[in-house]
Amino acid sequence: MPNAEFAMTNIEKIRQIIARKKLWDKTFAVIGLLSMLVGIFTLFALIIDLAIDGIPILSWQFFTSFPSYKPEQAGILSAWVGTTLVMLVTGIAAIPLGIAAAIYLEEYAQKNWIADLIEINVTNLAGVPSIIYGLLALGLFVYKLNLGESILAAGLTLALLILPIVIVTTRESLRAIPNNIREAAYALGASKWQMIWDHVLPYSIGGILTGIIVGLSRAIGETAPIITIGALTFIAFLPDAPIKGEFPYISFSWLMSPFTVMPIQMFNWVSRPEPEFQLNAAAAGIVLIVMTLAMNSLAIYLRYLFRKNIKW
Amino acid sequence: MTDKSLHLSRQGQLSPKRIRNLREKAIEILLFLAAFSCVGITFEILYILVSESLVFFETVPLVKFLTDTQWTPLFSDAHYGILPLVSGTLVTTVVALLVAVPLGTISAIYLSEFADNRWRELIKPCLELLAGVPTVVYGYFALVFVTPLLQKLLPDLSGFNMLSAGLVMGIMIIPYVSSVSEDAMRAVPVQLREGSFAMGATRLQTALKVVFPAAFSGISAAYILGISRAVGETMVVAIAAGLQPNLTWNPMEPAATITAYIVQVSLGDLPHGTIGYQTIFAAGITLVFITLLLNIVGHFLTKRYREIY
Numbered sequence: 001m002p003n004a005e006f007a008m009t010n011i012e013k014i015r016q017i018i019a020r021k022k023l024w025d026k027t028f029a030v031i032g033l034l035s036m037l038v039g040i041f042t043l044f045a046l047i048i049d050l051a052i053d054g055i056p057i058l059s060w061q062f063f064t065s066f067p068s069y070k071p072e073q074a075g076i077l078s079a080w081v082g083t084t085l086v087m088l089v090t091g092i093a094a095i096p097l098g099i100a101a102a103i104y105l106e107e108y109a110q111k112n113w114i115a116d117l118i119e120i121n122v123t124n125l126a127g128v129p130s131i132i133y134g135l136l137a138l139g140l141f142v143y144k145l146n147l148g149e150s151i152l153a154a155g156l157t158l159a160l161l162i163l164p165i166v167i168v169t170t171r172e173s174l175r176a177i178p179n180n181i182r183e184a185a186y187a188l189g190a191s192k193w194q195m196i197w198d199h200v201l202p203y204s205i206g207g208i209l210t211g212i213i214v215g216l217s218r219a220i221g222e223t224a225p226i227i228t229i230g231a232l233t234f235i236a237f238l239p240d241a242p243i244k245g246e247f248p249y250i251s252f253s254w255l256m257s258p259f260t261v262m263p264i265q266m267f268n269w270v271s272r273p274e275p276e277f278q279l280n281a282a283a284a285g286i287v288l289i290v291m292t293l294a295m296n297s298l299a300i301y302l303r304y305l306f307r308k309n310i311k312w
Numbered sequence: 313m314t315d316k317s318l319h320l321s322r323q324g325q326l327s328p329k330r331i332r333n334l335r336e337k338a339i340e341i342l343l344f345l346a347a348f349s350c351v352g353i354t355f356e357i358l359y360i361l362v363s364e365s366l367v368f369f370e371t372v373p374l375v376k377f378l379t380d381t382q383w384t385p386l387f388s389d390a391h392y393g394i395l396p397l398v399s400g401t402l403v404t405t406v407v408a409l410l411v412a413v414p415l416g417t418i419s420a421i422y423l424s425e426f427a428d429n430r431w432r433e434l435i436k437p438c439l440e441l442l443a444g445v446p447t448v449v450y451g452y453f454a455l456v457f458v459t460p461l462l463q464k465l466l467p468d469l470s471g472f473n474m475l476s477a478g479l480v481m482g483i484m485i486i487p488y489v490s491s492v493s494e495d496a497m498r499a500v501p502v503q504l505r506e507g508s509f510a511m512g513a514t515r516l517q518t519a520l521k522v523v524f525p526a527a528f529s530g531i532s533a534a535y536i537l538g539i540s541r542a543v544g545e546t547m548v549v550a551i552a553a554g555l556q557p558n559l560t561w562n563p564m565e566p567a568a569t570i571t572a573y574i575v576q577v578s579l580g581d582l583p584h585g586t587i588g589y590q591t592i593f594a595a596g597i598t599l600v601f602i603t604l605l606l607n608i609v610g611h612f613l614t615k616r617y618r619e620i621y
Contacts, residue, residue: 025516038486043442053456100347105347118351121353125353127607128603131574132361133357134574135360136353193336223547224447224546224571227578228574228592263448266452267550278456282452285452296440296441
């Protein structure tokens with residue numbers, strides 16, 4: 001029967017087409033996996049390359065020595081102390097400001113043009129290249145407010161830089177709190193601020209914390225804006241200690257002290273022609289990458305943990 | 313007497329309710345000020361860039377700035393043409409995008425349409441870690457690892473070049489592209505996919521012909537984000553691309569970008585108020601202008617291609 005034969009060959013053809021399409025599916029899945037692994041393998045290559053060059057340099061002495069013109073004696077003492085102090089200023093400035101702005105936008109703001117203006121601004125600020133913050137800081141903090149090339153100026157610069165990150169993540173975690181909780185608090189006679197302070201903020205602390213960690217880890221790695229405000233690259237002394245043995249115990253003169261930070265120290269070593277300094281750069285790179293990746297992983301873990309534990 | 317006036321009439325003393333209302337109002341004003349500070353920051357950025365570069369454009373005419381093919385502001389024979397810096401910025405950006413756009417898009421399609429849930433939860437954070445590595449470390453990697461590797465393939469590649477800086481920058485911005493595109497594709501309603509499957513389409517056909525076009529407005533936003541990252545990226549190019557302003561379109565040559573120039577000048581001890589000091593603000597305002605243009609283009613792209621389900 002020619003008709004049945006015709007149908008048979010037709011089915012064969014359709015099966016072939018299906019098989020071919022399915023093969024394309026599988027091929028794409030492999031291509032997709034490979035292209036994703038390109039990035040991840042590069043990350044591994046980068047870490048291994050740093051480790052091979054840098055790990056022999058890492059020693060107690062490396063962490064407790066000042067930079068030096070002799071590569072084998074150079075260390076990162078002033079850099080990590082500087083980074084710690086700058087981060088302290090950044091955190092103190094950015095965290096309350098960012099959370100307050102987020103609370104306003106999420107809980108108080110009415111739908112009007114001022115709220116829109118602020119909204120658009122936050123989104124735009126997140127897209128401003130970091131070096132532009134450096135120029136802002138140079139004009140505003142260094143010359144207009146006369147803070148000089150100090151820890152205070154650098155900390156404030158980075159605070160402005162991470163402010164949009166803190167605001168956006170805090171808003172997201174505030175938005176995740178269901179309205180029933182707000183209504184329940186109001187029903188018991190709480191004022192708006194009591195409702196926010198006693199209920200909304202404690203419940204969203206996980207998300208807020210994640211945002212702060214992501215922001216600070218970004219700030220630790222930022223180099224360009226701090227170079228722009230004129231941070232020195234060779235610092236062989238430590239800032240004045242914040243806590244003193246004699247009265248009044250706390251001193252703030254470290255705020256105005258010149259400083260260097262980890263990424264600048266590394267940049268300084270990378271740009272030197274001597275190969276020994278490249279090894280020091282690799283070692284500083286390991287310290288930097290361990291700090292930032294640890295903070296990022298902590299943030300990812302926290303996000304995962306809090307998402308899992310939420311049962312409204 | 314009404315309730316309200318009763319409260320007020322207690323011999324000038326503030327009632328607890330009034331204190332509470334006052335405190336609430338004060339808190340609201342404080343919070344508003346915090347939120348409004350963002351607007352303040354934006355205006356301060358604009359004010360400083362404009363006021364400092366206005367002084368610059370008084371000495372250097374705008375036409376000269378835009379058409380001169382040399383950028384040698386710190387030499388005795390000073391030329392102030394922004395073109396070499398713009399060409400360096402464009403070349404490194406294009407190289408970076410040639411890496412980040414295909415890899416980021418394919419990764420996003422894979423993650424949103426092919427990978428199962430547990431595998432995605434595992435691998436997506438790993439990809440996101442790429443964005444967390446400090447850029448100065450990427451610069452070191454480009455200079456010390458990628459350039460020597462490329463020199464084995466291309467023997468006449470110079471030690472500082474835009475190619476390796478661009479490649480590494482591209483790897484760095486993959487997560488920005490893939491994360492936002494994946495979110496956009498996952499937001500496509502599942503009915504569209506089911507409809508496509510019901511017509512007998514395969515996963516790949518559905519992904520390319522249904523999900524991708526439906527999510528294109530979000531995906532174009534991801535591309536724009538990637539471009540502005542690449543344009544504004546500083547340390548990778550400052551370390552690996554060399555710091556010579558060079559009007560060239562050849563990625564194998566060294567060049568300086570706008571951002572790298574700002575870093576280079578800031579490293580020197582530049583007195584406030586000199587023309588050299590003002591050049592970095594002129595370069596900065598050019599950079600902001602390019603980023604702004606991109607954002608506007610992105611805004612229209614998003615609008616033009618928005619699908620309404």
